[in-house]
Amino acid sequence: MKNVSLADVDHVDRAVLPIGTDYPPGQVLDWHRHRRAQFLYGATGVMVVDTAEGTWTVPPERAVLIPAATRHRVRMLGVSTRSLYIEPGAVPWWPGTCTVVEVPPLLRELLLVAVDFPLDYNLAGREGSIAELLLYEIAERAPLPFHVAIPASADLAGLCRAYLAAPDAGVTNAAWAARTAMSERAFTRRFRAETGDSPAVWRSRARLLAAVPLLRTASVSEVAVRLGYASPAAFTAAFTRVFGLPPSRFGENRQGHRSDLRNADVREKCAG
Known part of the structure; x- marks a missing residue:
């Protein structure tokens, strides 16, 4: 799903809801909270996530794990996101505070595929297996030190x-x-x-x-x-x-990063 509001789909009976969103430069998502846990990946740009307890800076090719019901604010600096909104009961191991993590190639590819799922994707088929694999991959990530209290x-x-x-x-x-x-x-x-x-x-x-x-x-x-x-x-x-x-x-102009984004654009256009 692309550029849809979580509020419009939060009721859907899926433990993992993948949503891709494109933001205009400099947009601020003011203080809010989600019922679900969120895995927020910036496919481009930099994000800054604030809570009452700290500030997390999310560089390109990284993501932040946001606990369910955590009040937070996000500043988007040239960002196109790929998010997973996850039922808390499906991830009892989710960290209790925001956590920045690396997004290796496999996890990135799974995210790019998942945001093209239909709303009521098949839990018993390929799409359901990808959703499960996404959670396994996220659970393996180690925290990175991109924060201050x-x-x-x-x-x-x-x-x-x-x-x-x-x-x-x-x-x-x-x-x-x-x-x-x-x-x-x-x-x-x-x-x-x-x-x-x-x-x-x-x-x-x-x-x-x-x-x-x-x-x-x-x-x-x-x-x-x-x-x-x-x-x-x-x-x-x-x-x-x-x-x-x-x-x-x-730097945004690293050759490898530009190549990753071009490849992602090609994959998404082909998928469309």
Whole structure:
């Protein structure tokens, strides 16, 4: 199914509902929740998923697992999605918080096939087998570190969300502590208790997450300068240390990624 509203099909007696949706650049799906769990894969572009507990950045060729009934917001940056909406009872192993995962070739191909299923696809035939295999493949995925926690308290959460919107390498613990009328030591202790990280470590990861959407349209050197790194080499080293891959692998203009998208377009046109 393509470009249909979940609300119009949620009642259908299928544990897995595959839906493909194309979004205009920059669209924001404001705060909402689904009765079903969601496997949200960006066939193109970058997604940023917010919940009360954290922010998850989803690079190209990755997906995010969203638990059932989780209130969330999604910012779409040049995204065409392939989603699975899944009855919670069918996936008791689903993570309790949002989780970014890799989408290897087999899983990607299964998703591309599944979004062409009719609404009442045959559970006993090929389509039902593909739906089952999709769940097996998702269960095998390991979490990727593309997220930061958001503190529960409103004042700390406000600092963090403002920083995510405009990362600034010049921000210090002392400046943040002053804004909350606390000593630097007390602020750092409270921040670590609510997020699991020191403020400096949190800001460092947040800056690197901010690089992912920037890399769609800017070079590694340009992103390094924009985010306040001393050099492209310093930025590349920090990015690779945290995410396990160099930032050059996340550019929208990578030849391999363009080929994947062209092949997907050809398959979908042939299927249509």
